[in-house]
Amino acid sequence: MITPTDPDxxxxxxxxxxxxxxSVELKPCMDWPSDRTALQNHLKxxxxxxxxxxxxxxxxxxxxxxxxxxDTEGKYSLEGVKEESLATYDQDNIFEQVRSCGDPEPQFEVxxxxxxxxxxxxxxxxxxxxxxxxxxxxxxxxxLDSGFMYIRTFKPESKKAVTPTDVRSIVDLSVExxxxxxxxxxxxxxxxxxxxxxxxxxxxxxxxxxASFNEELEDLKNx
Numbered sequence: 089m090i091t092p093t094d095p096d097x098x099x100x101x102x103x104x105x106x107x108x109x110x111s112v113e114l115k116p117c118m119d120w121p122s123d124r125t126a127l128q129n130h131l132k133x134x135x136x137x138x139x140x141x142x143x144x145x146x147x148x149x150x151x152x153x154x155x156x157x158x159d160t161e162g163k164y165s166l167e168g169v170k171e172e173s174l175a176t177y178d179q180d181n182i183f184e185q186v187r188s189c190g191d192p193e194p195q196f197e198v199x200x201x202x203x204x205x206x207x208x209x210x211x212x213x214x215x216x217x218x219x220x221x222x223x224x225x226x227x228x229x230x231x232l233d234s235g236f237m238y239i240r241t242f243k244p245e246s247k248k249a250v251t252p253t254d255v256r257s258i259v260d261l262s263v264e265x266x267x268x269x270x271x272x273x274x275x276x277x278x279x280x281x282x283x284x285x286x287x288x289x290x291x292x293x294x295x296x297x298x299a300s301f302n303e304e305l306e307d308l309k310n311x
Contacts, residue, residue, distance in 0.1 A: 089174050089175050089177070089200070090174070090177055090179060090198060090199070090200035090209075091200060092200045092201070092202040092207060093199060093200065093201060093202065094201070094202060094203075095201045095202075095203050098151070099151065099153070099201055099203075099210060100203065102151065102153065103153070103156075103166060103203050103204075103208070106153075106156050106164035106165075106166065107164065108244050109242075109244055110146065110150070110240045110241065110242050110244045111143065111146065111148055111149070111150035111151065111240070112150060112151050112152075112153070112244075113136075113139050113143075113150065113151070113152045113153070113244070113246075114152075114153050114156040114158065114164060115132065115135075115136065115152065115153065115154045115155075115156065116154075116155070116156065116157040116158070116167065117154065117155050117157070117167055117168065117169045117170055117173055118132050118133070118154060118169075118173065119172075119173045119176040120133060120173075120176045120177045120178070120181070120182060120209075121133050121176075121185075122176065122178075122181065124185075124227055127185055127227060127229065128227065128228060128229060128230070131230070131231055134229045134230065134231035134232060135231060135246075136152055136154075136211065137185070137186050137189050137229070137231075137232060138231055138232055138238055138246045139152055139213075139240070139246045140152070140186055140190075140194050140196055140211060140213050141189065141190050141194055141221050141223055141238040141246075142238035142239050142240045142246035142247070143213040143215075143240055143246075144190065144194040144195070144196075144213055144214070144215065144216050144220075144221040145215075145216060145220050145221055145237055145238060145239050145240075145249075145258050145261075146215060146239065146240050146261075147215055147261055148215060149196075149212070149213040149214045149215040150213045150240065151210060151211065151212055151213070152210070152211040152213065153201075153208055153209070153210050153211075154169055154208060154209040154210070154211075155167060155168045155169040155206065155207065155208035155209065156208070166203075166204070166206060166208075167206075168206030168207055168208060169206075169207050169208060169209050171207075174200065174207055174209070177198060177200070177209050179198050182198050183198075185227070188224065188226060188227065189223060189224055189225065189226075189227070189229070189232060190221040190222065190223060190224060191221070191222050191223075191224050192216070192219055192221065194213065194214075194216075194221050195213075195214040195216075195217075196211055196212060196213040196214060197211070197212040198210070198211055198212075199211075199212060215261075216262075216265075217265070218262065218265055218266055218269070219262065220237050220258045220259075220261075220262055221237065221238075222235065222236065222237055223235065223236050223237070223238060233248060236248040236249065236250075237249040237254075237255070237258055239254055239257065239258065
């Protein structure tokens with residue numbers, strides 16, 4: 089079983105007032121499937137995998153919390169994850185099952201959060217580094233389509249990016265990450281003295297340069 093830890097301020101805030109958002113998904117208590125066959129028949133676990141892929145393609149990633157029940161009126165209550173169900177959450181097994189469903193592999197943590205005498209399984213999903221996550225379905229999961237980028241919407245829900253707006257949002261995020269990383273590398277080179285910026289005199293041409301340019305321009309005109 090995953091070692092229990094205390095919640096950080098973000099997770100504690102969600103549990104104090106549970107509600108789903110673009111970056112938060114709540115699931116009732118459930119076992120985690122032990123092998124490929126069990127996973128193929130476990131639709132709730134497949135939904136979590138799809139949401140991990142979708143949250144990976146958002147700017148800030150997201151949190152999936154197992155142990156929060158939704159009633160028929162749409163209200164959430166904290167039921168926690170039962171001890172026998174906690175025992176089914178093996179990190180190595182989960183990492184193998186989930187990471188094989190994305191290219192590049194989605195990055196996330198699986199936490200056992202102890203809060204007010206109950207335990208909750210939390211999938212802490214990280215945003216992609218530079219390359220968006222594309223789905224792979226080598227395990228033949230009914231809830232997962234292969235070769236798509238999944239996204240989170242403000243509805244909130246996890247869905248395939250099929251419209252130009254959906255795809256553009258992921259591409260824009262990827263470009264933004266690349267530019268941020270490039271800017272950081274340049275700043276590091278400058279601060280370490282490995283990259284020298286041109287002086288003001290080097291940037292602005294002097295009168296001699298202007299005269300030479302004008303002479304060459306006249307020669308071209310008269311040629």
